[in-house]
Amino acid sequence: SLRVSNRVAQIKPSATIAVAQRARELRAEGRDIISLGFGEPDFDTPAHIKAAGIAAIERGDTKYPPVDGTPELKQAIIDKFKRDNGLDFGVNEITVGNGAKQVLFNLMSAVLDDGDEVLIPAPYWVSYPDMVKIAGGQPVIISTDEETDFKITPRMLRASLNSKSRLLLLNGPSNPTGKVYSEEEYEALGQVIREHSRLVVACDDIYEHIYWADSPFRTLLNACPDLADRTVVINGVSKAYAMTGWRIGYAGGPETLMKGIKKVQSQSTSGACSISQAAAAAALNGPQDCVEEMRQAFKERYEYLVPALNAIDGVECPGCDGAFYAFPSFQGVIDRMDNIANDVELSEWFLENAGVAMVPGTAFGAPGHIRLSFATSMEQLHECVRRITEALAAA
Numbered sequence: 001s002l003r004v005s006n007r008v009a010q011i012k013p014s015a016t017i018a019v020a021q022r023a024r025e026l027r028a029e030g031r032d033i034i035s036l037g038f039g040e041p042d043f044d045t046p047a048h049i050k051a052a053g054i055a056a057i058e059r060g061d062t063k064y065p066p067v068d069g070t071p072e073l074k075q076a077i078i079d080k081f082k083r084d085n086g087l088d089f090g091v092n093e094i095t096v097g098n099g100a101k102q103v104l105f106n107l108m109s110a111v112l113d114d115g116d117e118v119l120i121p122a123p124y125w126v127s128y129p130d131m132v133k134i135a136g137g138q139p140v141i142i143s144t145d146e147e148t149d150f151k152i153t154p155r156m157l158r159a160s161l162n163s164k165s166r167l168l169l170l171n172g173p174s175n176p177t178g179k180v181y182s183e184e185e186y187e188a189l190g191q192v193i194r195e196h197s198r199l200v201v202a203c204d205d206i207y208e209h210i211y212w213a214d215s216p217f218r219t220l221l222n223a224c225p226d227l228a229d230r231t232v233v234i235n236g237v238s239k240a241y242a243m244t245g246w247r248i249g250y251a252g253g254p255e256t257l258m259k260g261i262k263k264v265q266s267q268s269t270s271g272a273c274s275i276s277q278a279a280a281a282a283a284l285n286g287p288q289d290c291v292e293e294m295r296q297a298f299k300e301r302y303e304y305l306v307p308a309l310n311a312i313d314g315v316e317c318p319g320c321d322g323a324f325y326a327f328p329s330f331q332g333v334i335d336r337m338d339n340i341a342n343d344v345e346l347s348e349w350f351l352e353n354a355g356v357a358m359v360p361g362t363a364f365g366a367p368g369h370i371r372l373s374f375a376t377s378m379e380q381l382h383e384c385v386r387r388i389t390e391a392l393a394a395a
């Protein structure tokens with residue numbers, strides 16, 4: 001019978017997309033479902049950004065774009081890295097793809113040989129391990145918990161490195177924990193990274209602007225500028241500008257890797273949508289108050305949701321500095337419910353019994369936890385907490 005390749009057979013479809021799908025199905029059956037499953041801002045793309053997309057269509061900016069990005073968008077990205085991060089990139093050190101997701105995928109295709117190991121701190125974004133497998137690499141998970149604030153330490157990193165280690169994925173603010181490495185923590189990790197000259201580092205900074213700590217946002221290269229010859233800084237417009245559907249992500253990094261990424265892209269997508277690139281340039285070059293407004297809204301929701309979750313018996317929700325996810329442990333709830341063995345069963349139970357869709361921590365390499373996205377209205381969050389509390393009280 002017809003089969004897919006072994007490479008594809010071993011990967012899982014995205015768990016977050018699966019939850020969204022299940023929520024849609026239940027809604028189609030007439031059930032009232034609140035979805036806290038998806039990592040997508042609930043805001044509309046700001047008007048001036050949409051207008052730039054419309055203007056691009058009208059002036060006929062509808063042909064194949066340059067493979068690695070339009071000159072206008074690449075310049076906007078260079079200016080953004082300088083302005084926000086104090087990083088200097090040349091035009092040949094920038095690449096644009098169909099979302100940060102594709103940029104990561106291209107990077108893996110460009111750097112991994114069969115069997116190369118990719119170090120992934122857990123809890124991790126659901127897509128990392130499966131992306132690595134598609135690219136022929138071997139994911140190596142470095143598990144973390146509350147004890148180290150869900151971050152890897154230099155000791156943990158050193159213990160996971162060997163001659164096959166090729167790529168390290170760092171993500172701050174993290175999906176799903178919202179934790180962010182400080183400049184000092186990056187500096188300490190940098191000391192270990194320096195010992196392994198074969199290691200490339202990808203810093204996934206996509207949640208950079210959804211951040212509320214007092215200290216300014218830092219990325220690895222701020223702490224360790226000398227690692228610029230093997231660090232790729234990944235970012236995009238999806239989260240900061242509510243532009244998930246436009247599919248624009250980008251990276252800055254060493255020219256050799258950018259050339260490799262360009263080659264992969266030239267034989268796959270040929271580049272990112274020309275209209276979206278015009279809109280993304282307007283987002284990066286234009287007024288930034290929309291970013292601040294959305295950030296404030298996310299911060300308010302965070303300030304409501306975390307204490308509200310902690311008030312539920314058996315739930316422990318750590319605080320964090322950014323992104324739009326709460327990632328509480330529900331282990332206390334799982335332990336006291338006879339019919340529930342783990343976070344996957346509990347998430348299903350909440351969907352059936354409370355009408356709330358959330359993603360089980362197992363999908364992020366952190367069993368016992370459940371991820372709630374607060375990229376939704378305050379009203380929905382209140383309702384979600386009410387439903388969870390009532391369902392548990394009735395259980």
Ligand code: PLP
Nearest residue numbers: 039099100101125175236238249
């Ligand atoms: N990186 C992380 C950690 C994410 O959570 C996401 C989206 O959920 C992405 C990258 C991809 O974003 P996009 O492909 O929309 O730019």
